[in-house]
Amino acid sequence: MTTIEKTAGVPAPRSESDSTPLLEVRDLHVEFHTRDGIAKAVNGVNYTVSAGETLAVLGESGSGKSVTAQAIMGILDMPPGRIPQGEILFRGQDMLKMSGEERRKIRGQKIAMIFQDALSSLNPVLSVGYQLGEMFRVHQGASRKEAKAKAIELMDKVKIPAASARVNDYPHQFSGGMRQRIMIAMALALEPDLIIADEPTTALDVTVQAQVMDLLAELQREYQMGLILITHDLGVVADVADKIAVMYAGRIVETAPVHELYKRPAHPYTRGLLDSIPRLDQKGQELYAIKGLPPNLLKVPAGCAFNPRCPKADDICRTDAPALHQVTERDGSELTGRGSACHFWKETIHG
Amino acid sequence: MAEPVKKETAVDATPGVTDVIKKDASTTTEVEALLDVQVDRGEPILQVRNLVKHFPLTQGILFRKQIGAVKAVDGVSFDLYQGETLGIVGESGCGKSTVAKLLMTLEKATAGEVFYKGQDITKLSGRALKAVRRNIQMVFQDPYTSLNPRMTVGDIIGEPYEIHPEVAPKGDRRRKVQELLDVVGLNPEYINRYPHQFSGGQRQRIGIARGLALNPEIIICDEPVSALDVSVQAQVINLMAKLQDEFNLSYIFIAHDLSIVRHISDRVGVMYLGKIAEIGSDEEIYEHPTHPYTQALLSAVPVPDPAAREHRERIILTGDVPSPANPPSGCRFRTRCWKAEERCSTEMPLLAIPERFRGQDTPAAHESACHFAEEKDVVGAA
Structure with a gap:
């Protein structure tokens, strides 16, 4: 049923025990080569995220906030994209110098991403349970049966009602808010250290947005994850962020x-x-x-x-x-x- | 297609709204003459009564049979006064865009009436309907898909004149279009450019100029700024406020951004699953909401003030909006409402001033469709 709750206060500042932050972006440049010339999407971005911290990246469309996130995830289209200079340090190691194999180990297991539009980010011809289970099959070599059991567990975790009955449903059978929960579940699957949420609630209604942001905050507290929240909504930022970078x-x-x-x-x-x-x-x-x-x-x-x-x-x-x-x-x-x-x-x- | 709907399912008594002003006219010429009459400021210009739109759900290919209906709009009544802005808010799927289409007569209403200057526009046709459509124009949500990419800006804004040549004689059109471009803050020399040469905010200005071309009296804005960047939204909102003063327009402003609706609206209606849950002046709705849905909606809006997050009370609704094909019995909000009792599932609450506030001079005394309407302190969208 509906809950009425007082919002939790700002969590106490965490002790900076270890000196290396979880993620550090240093002087990152990204450019796109187009027919009309070189579009400089990112020109020297620096930021750091520690464990358990929420960094909000605020900016309008075209400010480079999503491109930065894609560069961190290593899912930038290259070409036309290019990273002429900069470093992305994850626990002190530069990811841009890693081999594809090494990056693949980090992507999904250590750093995961939640996309804006859940409908177009999920595969419409595969069941939700299959797509959630894929994380375990690919990264951990789990069997189909194990993967499905874990998928149900995850769906419970993100509070999808009747998870075991709905695990074989397809994305179109879920509402927008539920689909976004599945995206969150997928990102959480391997309990990563850092989650990048690219406009996670922009496509949702305010009442559902409140549910989803609450869930995200709760899970972040539970796992002590770092969170990069990319948004243009000043209201959402004020509600959840610890620090802000305006682009x-x-x-x-x-x-x-x-x-x-x-x-x-x-x-x-x-x-x-x-x-x-x-x-x-x-x-x-x-x-x-x-x-x-x-x-x-x-x-x-x-x-x-x-x-x-x-x-x-x-x-x-x-x-x-x-x-x-x-x-x-x-x-x-x-x-x-x-x-x-x-x-x-x-x-x-x-x- | 549309099956007549039994009266008792759609009745929505709204004693608060003034009675319908009907004007009799038998011939088309008489109707047209009545439509030309100016309405005084503060008088109702558009009166909507028990408006219903059901989209049939069919099964089978050859022998289509109706197995149900999506009740997109199910008994909506309100008045729009001359010169005011009526905001309509609600979640996606609550029927606010369908209301807009019905008012534009782009969709045929299943039941109910829309009186424009005393004429029921759902019954008009031919020349009289054309005259009505000239006076009710629309601005669409997405400026990227609502402009034809193969037409120049001049053609887009001038197209209404092809259909209504009486507004601007042929030789005069180019000058008129340039005037309109100037009015909405674009360079009149851009008349030969194509939509792709403009940014989102500029395109929305083109959409507004097209809406203004026929000197309408009512403009229906369906989410006019939600596709725009934050820094550009304010520009378009300011433009719309300026045009309202300049051309004496009445707006129906549909949006889901509650703070923008509050800024621009004189009155606000909150919709839920095809019905109006609560309607009143902006202060009544935002400061003294009495319907639980309005309270939940307002409390869910993130406030751009980090200091508020420590002491803010939030009502987090669980679940999703039920399907409009199979809405809950009684009060439609009861499945997500924390106040719901037995009575809510059997008796449909009518949109009326709650009994406990009736006759009192408090801001809480406005129409609210809830059996247990009461004020609750919520920190809403400022």
């Missing part, structure tokens, strides 16, 4: 712990996004809108990519691309985990 035109423009970002954005783009959420006290007034359009990746503006749309843009913004500056308090004390790729971050955060 724009293939770069990270701001990083911050979740509370800090909403309270005091340090980049004009983040501020614009937050301001364009309809608020109660602004009813009937014009919404704040970021003018213009996201840039074409074939010709990203010189300097800061956001400069044509930025209210603060100055001459320096049109010539020099800003690095990700460490954000400090007014008195110069460092704010941990905060960075802003804006020449005028001081003015933006301190008013």
Whole structure:
């Protein structure tokens, strides 16, 4: 039946026992060679995820958030994609230098991915139980019978009612929310250390979205997994993330712990996004809108990519691309985990 | 195809709404004359009464027999006042887009009436229907599929004039189209471009310009911004608000994003499985919801404020929306409702001001289709 619950508080910050994070992305570049030229989808992205931590990657379509995830998973289409430079360290080992065989051992077992559109990510002609069991057959050499038993167990885990009766059903027989649960079950199958969720609830209704996000948070707590949540929904991020990386035109423009970002954005783009959420006290007034359009990746503006749309843009913004500056308090004390790729971050955060 | 539906299954008494204003007209010319009359601001321009749409489910190839019906819309009544925005929210499959199609007369209603300026448009045909359609236009959800890729922008926006040549004489059309482009914030010189040369937000502007071409009085917007990027949504919402003032339009705004609906709407109706669960002003619905479904819906919306997640109470509904082909007896929400009792499975709650609030001057006194309607504090979409 329906449950009414108080949302759990933010989990206490975990002790940083081991120094190497679970996943570290260093200066990653991804480009696509097209007939019209080279599209630079990712231009030097850095982030880290530790065990049990949720990193939310926020950005509009074309900001490079999904491409980064695909590069981490090693499922980027190459060609036309290419990774000219950068490192993706999983427990200190660079995955980009690994052989295909080694990567295959990590993919699925150590790092798993949940895709946005469950209907097109599941095979329509194979039963759900078969597809779930595939994980065990391929990676662990389980027999068909064992695999099916484990598939039922998994479906129970993600709270699909009457799992043993539905294990032979096909994807089209499930509703959107249930299909997304199957995707989650598949990602969880081998109890990976890191899950990448690419817009896991965008295609779902709000009531189902709440169910799915809850389930994901619960399972993450249980297994102490790292989670990279890719989304464009500022509401979902506020509910589940520990830290946030905001992407724009293939770069990270701001990083911050979740509370800090909403309270005091340090980049004009983040501020614009937050301001364009309809608020109660602004009813009937014009919404704040970021003018213009996201840039074409074939010709990203010189300097800061956001400069044509930025209210603060100055001459320096049109010539020099800003690095990700460490954000400090007014008195110069460092704010941990905060960075802003804006020449005028001081003015933006301190008013 | 459509089988007449027994009256008792679809009755939805809504005592709160004003009585239907009917105007008699026997000939087409008379009807057309009545449709030209201006409606004053704040007067009802569109009145929907017990609207029903059932899609038949058939079996067999040669001898098709009907084995049931998907009850997409099952007794919906509301008024749209001139110059206002009525928001309609609900989960996918609740029938909100079917309502839009019925109002556009793109689908034929199984039962029920839609009165536009006192004329039942479900019964009109020929010239009179054409005149109605001129005045009710639509903006679609997906700007990528609702524009013909092989037509130029000028042809797309000018196409309505082919069907209704009385609005713009032939030599004048190009100028009119350019004016419209200017109104929606696009460069008038783009008239010869094709849709693929525009971004999503710009395409939605083209869709809006096409909707405006015939100077309609009502625009039905079916999820107009949900396919757009966050930073572009605000631009389109602002444009729509501006056009409403400029052209004195009435909007029916269908969406699933509750915060955007609240921003733009004067009144909001919440739909569940083909019925309206609750309807009232934006403040009544968002601040004082009395229907459990509305409360659950509002509490499920993620609030863009991390501080709220510590003390926010959330109602998490279990399960999915039941199939509209076989809706639950009595109250349709009872299978997922935490308040459901015996009575809910036998007696269908009517959309009316709950008895306990009747005659009181509280914001909770608005129509809500629940036997146990009561206020509950929920932190909803701000």
